Amino acid sequence: MSQPNRFILTIALALFRCLEDSSDNVGHVAEAKPAWQMEWDKTVKAAEEEGAVALFITGAFEPVFREAFQKKFPEIKATLVTGRDPTTAH
Numbered sequence: 001m002s003q004p005n006r007f008i009l010t011i012a013l014a015l016f017r018c019l020e021d022s023s024d025n026v027g028h029v030a031e032a033k034p035a036w037q038m039e040w041d042k043t044v045k046a047a048e049e050e051g052a053v054a055l056f057i058t059g060a061f062e063p064v065f066r067e068a069f070q071k072k073f074p075e076i077k078a079t080l081v082t083g084r085d086p087t088t089a090h
Contacts, residue, residue: 010043011055044073052077058084 033041047053057065059082069078 010040011057044076047073047076051075052079054079054081056081056083058082 053076055065055069055078057080062080062082066078066080069076
């Protein structure tokens with residue numbers, strides 16, 4: 001998978017993880033983590049070490065996403081770049 005596509009996938013996963021209930025797997029027997037979860041954990045750890053992340057999203061999601069992201073990951077400063085044009089990231 002190319003780096004831009006991997007980045008987009010990681011951001012999509014971040015969006016879904018921020019908006020889901022944070023009480024997942026509480027009280028359940030420990031299970032082996034799937035590959036995507038291990039990759040996600042590495043991504044979150046790297047973002048925490050960096051202290052910031054830039055995310056490119058459409059403007060419609062910006063207010064809700066910013067609040068959910070900062071609540072879920074208070075130690076990571078999110079800079080959101082909004083737009084619909086694929087060249088926005090360039």
